[in-house]
Amino acid sequence: MKRKICLILAIIMILSTLTSYAFARELDEEKFESDVEFMQDVIKFVLQDYQYEVDQDDIINGLYVGFFNVLDEYSVYYTPEEYQSLIDNTAGEFTGIGVQIIDSEGQVTVLTPLADSPAIKAGIEPGDIIKYVDGLDITGMTIGEASAIIKGPEGTTVKIGVIRDGKNLNFDVIRNKIVTSTVEGKILENNIGYLKITEFANNTVELAKKELDVFDESNIKDIVIDLRNNGGGTLKAAIDMLNLFVTEGPVVYVDYATGEEYVYSSNLKQQKYDIAVLINGGSASATEIFAGAVKYKNEGVIVGTKSFGKGIVQSLYRLKNGSGVKFTTAEYFSIDKTPVHKIGITPHIVVENPKIDTSKYPEFSKEQKPNLGDVSLDVLSAEMILQTLGYDVNEPDGVYDNTSFEQVKNFQDDNNLSAYGTIDIATQNKLYSELLEYANSSMEDIQLEKAIEQLLNN
Numbered sequence: 001m002k003r004k005i006c007l008i009l010a011i012i013m014i015l016s017t018l019t020s021y022a023f024a025r026e027l028d029e030e031k032f033e034s035d036v037e038f039m040q041d042v043i044k045f046v047l048q049d050y051q052y053e054v055d056q057d058d059i060i061n062g063l064y065v066g067f068f069n070v071l072d073e074y075s076v077y078y079t080p081e082e083y084q085s086l087i088d089n090t091a092g093e094f095t096g097i098g099v100q101i102i103d104s105e106g107q108v109t110v111l112t113p114l115a116d117s118p119a120i121k122a123g124i125e126p127g128d129i130i131k132y133v134d135g136l137d138i139t140g141m142t143i144g145e146a147s148a149i150i151k152g153p154e155g156t157t158v159k160i161g162v163i164r165d166g167k168n169l170n171f172d173v174i175r176n177k178i179v180t181s182t183v184e185g186k187i188l189e190n191n192i193g194y195l196k197i198t199e200f201a202n203n204t205v206e207l208a209k210k211e212l213d214v215f216d217e218s219n220i221k222d223i224v225i226d227l228r229n230n231g232g233g234t235l236k237a238a239i240d241m242l243n244l245f246v247t248e249g250p251v252v253y254v255d256y257a258t259g260e261e262y263v264y265s266s267n268l269k270q271q272k273y274d275i276a277v278l279i280n281g282g283s284a285s286a287t288e289i290f291a292g293a294v295k296y297k298n299e300g301v302i303v304g305t306k307s308f309g310k311g312i313v314q315s316l317y318r319l320k321n322g323s324g325v326k327f328t329t330a331e332y333f334s335i336d337k338t339p340v341h342k343i344g345i346t347p348h349i350v351v352e353n354p355k356i357d358t359s360k361y362p363e364f365s366k367e368q369k370p371n372l373g374d375v376s377l378d379v380l381s382a383e384m385i386l387q388t389l390g391y392d393v394n395e396p397d398g399v400y401d402n403t404s405f406e407q408v409k410n411f412q413d414d415n416n417l418s419a420y421g422t423i424d425i426a427t428q429n430k431l432y433s434e435l436l437e438y439a440n441s442s443m444e445d446i447q448l449e450k451a452i453e454q455l456l457n458n
Contacts, residue, residue, distance in 0.1 A: 064323070065142055072328050073103045074314050080322035082144025096151040097158065097173045099124060100231040101143055107131075108138055108146045110162075111308065112231040112282030115198045117178060121436050122171040123358075124162065126229065126282035126308065131168070132161030151175070157429050172366070172429050182233075185211030192452055193223040193273075197241075200233025200286040205240040212244070222455040224448065226278045228304060232285025235313060235332075239264045242293050245275055245300070251293040253337055254313060256330040266293075274458055275300035276451035279347060284308035291345045292334030301458075302347040303451040311341030351450050354443055358435065361385060364428040371422050374400045382423050385431045386411060389438060 047054065064077040078086060098117020099110050110128040113120040130138060133149045141149075152158060152175050160171045182204045184196040193215040197204060215223065225245070235254070242251045243266045254262045277300055279291050288307050294300040313330040334340055362381040370379045375398055383396035383404050391407040405421045413419040415430050 064325075068325065068327065069106075072312070073105065073109075074310075074312060075327035076103065076143050076325070078142075078144045078324040078326070082142070082148065083318065083322065083324035086144070086316075086324070094151070095154045095177050096147075096175055097122075097124075097160070098176075098178045099150075101130065101146060103143050104129075106140050108141060108143065111284055111310075112229045114178060115196070115229060118173045118176050118433070119160075119171075120229070121433055121440065122160075122173045123436055124160065124171055124173070125164065126280070128162040128164050128169075130160060131163050132159070132170075134159050135161075157425075172432065174429055174433060183207035183211060185214060187215070187218060187220065188224070188452065190452070190456060191218065191220055191222070192455060193220040194226065194448075195223055196226040198230055200230070200237035200241065200290075202234065202237065204233065204237045205244070208241065208244065221273055222275075222458075223273045224276050224278065224451045224455070225300075226448070227283050227287045227291060228278050228280040228447070229282035230284075230287040231282065231308075232287055232310065235264075235286060235289070238286035238289040239266075242266050242290055243268050245271065245273065246293050246297055247271055247299060249297070250335065251297075252289045253333040254330050255333070257328075271299060274455055276454050277302050278447055278451055279304045279307045279345060280447075281305055281308055283345075284310040288340050288345050289332060289334070292338065292340060295345060295348065296335035296338055301349065301451070301454045302345065303349045303351060303454065304347050304447045305350060305352060306346050307344040309340065309342045309344035311339065311343070349450055349454070351447050353445060353447050358439065361435065364432065366425055366428060369422050369424045370400050372400055372402070372405045376400075378423060378428065379404070382408065382428070382431055385435045389434060 043059070061077075061079055068075045068077045097119040098114040099119045100112050100114070102109050102111050108130040110119075110124060110126055110130065112126050113124050130146065130150075132138065133146070136149065138146050138149060150158060150160070154175055154177055156175050157172050158175060160173055162169050162171070182197060182199045182201045184198075186194050188194050193211075195208065195211055197208065235252075239251065245268070246266045247268050247270065248266050250263050250265050252264050254264065256262070275294065277291055277294050279287065279302060283291065283304075284307060288309070288311065291302055291307060295302045311332055312328045313332060314326045315329045316324060316326045318324045331341055334345075361384050362377040364378050364381055368376060368378055370376055370382070377398060379400045380396055380398035383393050383398070386393050386404070386407050387396060389411075391411060393404050393407050394401065400423075408423060408427065409419045409421045411431070412421075412427055415434070417427055417430060
């Protein structure tokens with residue numbers, strides 16, 4: 001039997017949860033009550049005459065999702081399960097492919113793949129529109145719904161179909177445990193420090209200070225700060241980080257929906273380090289606060305490609321029933337009120353890194369499992385990849401001979417697979433992921449080289 005919905009109670013629940021938030025705009029009470037009454041009548045009418053059974057929870061969730069869909073692409077409603085998943089992710093560990101995604105006009109879009117994640121190794125890039133997950137069209141899904149489908153048990157494979165520059169691309173990505181360590185430090189040649197920051201999290205500044213202590217012990221004065229594919233984080237972490245590198249004065253202006261403007265400043269009296277900052281299209285939000293302050297205060301050189309252009313701030317609220325909402329509450333501006341949203345930060349030195357070319361390797365069919373004596377493009381691809389990875393095979397010809405058979409077994413044994421020689425789907429996936437990892441590690445990092453060059457010539 002169909003259950004009736006009391007829309008008024010639903011809306012009162014969400015509004016009462018947010019009573020602590022001051023409304024920036026005056027609410028037309030009379031119109032609001034009239035609108036709510038009208039919507040209640042419409043829902044009752046539909047439920048009474050709709051042919052099929054409908055779940056009340058689905059209706060309520062649909063109501064909230066629709067409510068937030070009329071806002072910008074960063075404003076989201078989370079069911080209790082989705083909200084808990086979000087909180088678990090921020091705890092620093094989860095199982096998935098390692099991408100930050102947003103809703104862009106109804107499309108699930110990659111904001112940035114996480115560093116060293118299965119997604120980045122597979123070749124997924126910032127701006128990719130995720131269209132299919134294991135053949136299911138996810139267009140129109142909420143970010144929470146899409147995340148739940150993309151995630152899965154560790155070691156399983158998920159087929160991700162994306163649209164990039166109008167082209168359809170498919171990636172087979174092996175899910176893995178994603179541990180979000182936000183800071184990596186090391187000392188490069190010529191006594192240059194390298195600080196890679198993957199996210200501005202609550203503990204990022206503390207971790208960065210530990211790396212700087214190591215640099216100080218070696219009397220390092222030149223530092224490359226790598227913010228490529230850093231999708232952002234908290235405003236506070238970005239401000240605290242700027243206090244380590246940029247001198248005193250305003251570093252960001254935040255205009256809230258309430259009409260208030262907060263000006264955040266650095267209190268650093270004198271720069272201790274000369275810095276070069278690396279950014280790209282996956283650098284967004286809090287990352288752009290940091291890069292913008294460095295650029296517009298002329299206290300470092302920015303190298304790479306233009307950043308994403310996300311200059312707005314979201315606040316996260318937990319609702320009474322365990323669900324949650326995240327919506328835009330402010331816009332920020334860089335030095336001298338320079339806008340960032342949908343504009344981004346253009347580097348002082350624009351330089352592209354070369355992209356991986358895997359087009360010469362035939363794609364695995366993922367349908368056949370070649371064995372000794374078979375002849376196919378799958379065998380040819382396996383032979384070519386094995387040769388590239390340094391395995392001693394004969395000249396690739398697509399014929400699965402004894403030499404290739406033995407090397408496939410060696411590869412399987414090296415990668416904890418069943419070493420029985422059949423080029424099964426798991427082996428095909430692993431061959432391709434190892435090829436991408438090899439290509440990534442062997443590609444020249446021109447952006448980093450240019451940043452180092454700037455520091456040495458300063």
